[in-house]
Amino acid sequence: MLSLRVGEAVGSCAVEPGEVGEDVVLACVGEPVRKLLRHPLPAVRIAALDAHLQHLRPHHEHAEAVHVERGDSLRKSLHRSEHVVNLLPSGVRRVLVVGVVNSLLQRLRERGIGYVACDRKGGRTEWDEPVITDAENALDDCDAVLASGMVLGSGTFHTLLDHARRTGQPLVFFAQTGSGILPHFLGDGVTAVSAEPYPFFWLDGGPSVLYRYSEVAS
Incomplete structure (x- = not known):
């Protein structure tokens, strides 16, 4: 990083x-x-x-602050993922997850929401599901996208944004990379952002803060 x-x-x-x-x-x-x-x-x-x-434009002046409880990395990741998944609109049935985080997939599974796991590294999920490497080819098979801010650096961002603008499908970001950039696209293709500026949740076992943006709140 x-x-x-x-x-x-x-x-x-x-x-x-x-x-x-x-x-x-x-x-x-x-x-x-x-x-x-x-x-x-x-x-x-x-x-x-x-x-x-x-x-x-500091996060604390423009977004809802939510707290991630203290604990080890797994506990904090699971708590964070709950806040992130809550940003998906109700009624979503199948999500393209770009940037695989197993705790996010676990939360989706708990809610009965289907998903396609995508990451440029490929591989398998914790549940031995295939991880695809091409997000664009899976967009039409899903009704929402949940993406890491890392897509800003991987060249995938504009593909996801153009699709959301064209179709109106929800596009939600969980962002360490670009946490201050992505909220500027709210209402212009982006539905919601979980912004996590430095220091990140995994750097210590104490409590952490996320900032949640949505089209309604913005």
């Missing part, structure tokens, strides 16, 4: 191991935001924009 700070705000973008070297990170220190927003690496641009927008 690459994180950059602007004032009190920290913006982040998930990266693969080795994708952003230490030299790149050190070169960002002390640079003006306007320069970082023109950086050749997308991850740097996303993290800088995320921090800049959170600095201008």
